[in-house]
Amino acid sequence: MVTGRKSPLNPRVLIVGNYCHDVLIRDGDVLAETLGGAASFISNVFDGLSIRCNLISKVGQDFKYQAKVSHGAIVVPSSETTMFHAYFDLGLGGNGREDRVLKRVSACEPITPMDLPDTRFDFGMAVGVGGEILPETLERMLEICRVVFVDIQALIRVFGRDDGAVNLVNLKESGFYPLLPRIGVLKASTEEAVFVDVEEIRKWCCVVVTNGKEGCKVYWSDGELQIAPFLANQRDPTGAGDSFLGGFVAGLVQGLSVPDAALLGNFLGSLTVEQIGLPKFDLRILQRVRDEVQRRKMQCSSYCYERSDGELKFSKPLGHEQFHASLGTAKLPYLQTVQECRCDLPRSPNSVEQSLPNQYTGHPKLLPTPFHEEPVRTIDNEP
Ligand SMILES: Nc1ncnc2c1ncn2[C@@H]1O[C@H](COP(=O)(O)OP(=O)(O)O)[C@@H](O)[C@H]1O
Numbered sequence: 001m002v003t004g005r006k007s008p009l010n011p012r013v014l015i016v017g018n019y020c021h022d023v024l025i026r027d028g029d030v031l032a033e034t035l036g037g038a039a040s041f042i043s044n045v046f047d048g049l050s051i052r053c054n055l056i057s058k059v060g061q062d063f064k065y066q067a068k069v070s071h072g073a074i075v076v077p078s079s080e081t082t083m084f085h086a087y088f089d090l091g092l093g094g095n096g097r098e099d100r101v102l103k104r105v106s107a108c109e110p111i112t113p114m115d116l117p118d119t120r121f122d123f124g125m126a127v128g129v130g131g132e133i134l135p136e137t138l139e140r141m142l143e144i145c146r147v148v149f150v151d152i153q154a155l156i157r158v159f160g161r162d163d164g165a166v167n168l169v170n171l172k173e174s175g176f177y178p179l180l181p182r183i184g185v186l187k188a189s190t191e192e193a194v195f196v197d198v199e200e201i202r203k204w205c206c207v208v209v210t211n212g213k214e215g216c217k218v219y220w221s222d223g224e225l226q227i228a229p230f231l232a233n234q235r236d237p238t239g240a241g242d243s244f245l246g247g248f249v250a251g252l253v254q255g256l257s258v259p260d261a262a263l264l265g266n267f268l269g270s271l272t273v274e275q276i277g278l279p280k281f282d283l284r285i286l287q288r289v290r291d292e293v294q295r296r297k298m299q300c301s302s303y304c305y306e307r308s309d310g311e312l313k314f315s316k317p318l319g320h321e322q323f324h325a326s327l328g329t330a331k332l333p334y335l336q337t338v339q340e341c342r343c344d345l346p347r348s349p350n351s352v353e354q355s356l357p358n359q360y361t362g363h364p365k366l367l368p369t370p371f372h373e374e375p376v377r378t379i380d381n382e383p
């Protein structure tokens with residue numbers, strides 16, 4: 001049974017992390033330049049599900065998307081906007097990771113405690129991508145937010161002095177370690193989890209480890225749950241973890257149980273990888289998701305994640321598998337034939353497109369209509 005309190009009626013949510021410019025590169029060609037940063041992927045999920053959120057993000061005067069984002073950023077005249085180059089063809093990255101190789105080529109100013117609102121929130125998300133969240137910033141978030149969710153990429157990334165190559169350090173070596181017992185949930189990808197002692201951290205907080213097309217696993221002090229994935233035809237892994245976290249917290253904000261909220265995270269992550277850059281979710285799918293969540297809420301007592309008695313025990317609530325099936329069919333009515341996209345960006349050099357199950361395949365291959373807006377500028381790599 002979930003032990004916890006009901007989610008407040010109109011929970012206040014705070015997202016903290018910088019927007020960035022993403023440049024996606026393969027075979028030396030720039031495939032796309034898009035709006036990036038966990039703050040953009042997560043607020044994109046919240047906006048899509050019509051859930052209000054507050055966002056603190058800093059950019060430079062060179063920020064290209066101020067007119068496009070629905071949550072304005074703090075413009076720092078003396079700073080550049082954080083920019084990442086993501087390479088999808090360099091094989092093993094310097095840090096031994098098999099997926100894309102990231103380089104932070106410019107970095108905006110950090111977000112300080114003074115940048116945060118002087119008010120209280122029910123949920124906080126510390127989701128830096130370029131080192132912008134300082135230990136004192138996270139500490140301030142813990143003071144003003146009842147439950148704080150942290151993406152570990154905000155804590156353990158280090159950046160090459162010369163080329164900005166992104167590498168990871170052990171969580172214990174970061175300045176954030178003393179704060180861990182006070183956070184609510186720590187999210188890490190499988191590759192990032194190598195830099196964390198999950199067995200130790202799970203004693204302090206809930207740990208969610210995502211694993212691409214395999215879904216995710218939720219750990220707490222004396223138990224764990226594997227949460228099923230959703231099939232997708234991966235075209236670009238960028239932002240999958242961010243959208244997962246956005247969907248997960250959005251589910252909890254709406255009163256879903258932790259396992260059901262993790263399903264919602266998996267679903268949003270699966271939608272995200274089917275598009276290049278920041279996804280533009282099909283409005284009809286979003287409406288179906290909103291309907292399914294409301295239906296699910298009626299079925300289950302609504303709980304949010306809450307540290308109660310220092311322990312969190314939960315099992316898959318009755319109907320969890322049906323909720324998975326209902327979300328999975330949310331895509332079905334809107335499948336259309338699409339040409340294979342030559343600029344698909346594999347998660348790792350040797351990854352292949354996911355083979356979709358029977359109900360999706362058949363010729364021509366049925367895939368969700370790519371509703372994403374064309375990235376700001378692409379180099380036409382058509383012959
Ligand atoms: N190829 C895929 N097919 C289906 N779901 C995916 C795929 N890639 C990612 N996801 C979903 O998105 C979540 C986060 O993706 P992951 O790649 O693990 O995060 P990160 O971007 O942090 O590495 C996964 O747990 C999964 O639910």
Ligand SMILES: O=P([O-])([O-])O[C@@H]1[C@@H](O)[C@H](O)[C@@H](O)[C@H](O)[C@@H]1O
Nearest residue numbers: 036037038084238239240241242
């Ligand atoms: O793919 P993911 O790890 O979930 O998140 C990504 C970051 O790792 C990357 O640094 C940033 O440039 C992308 O916009 C996105 O936020």
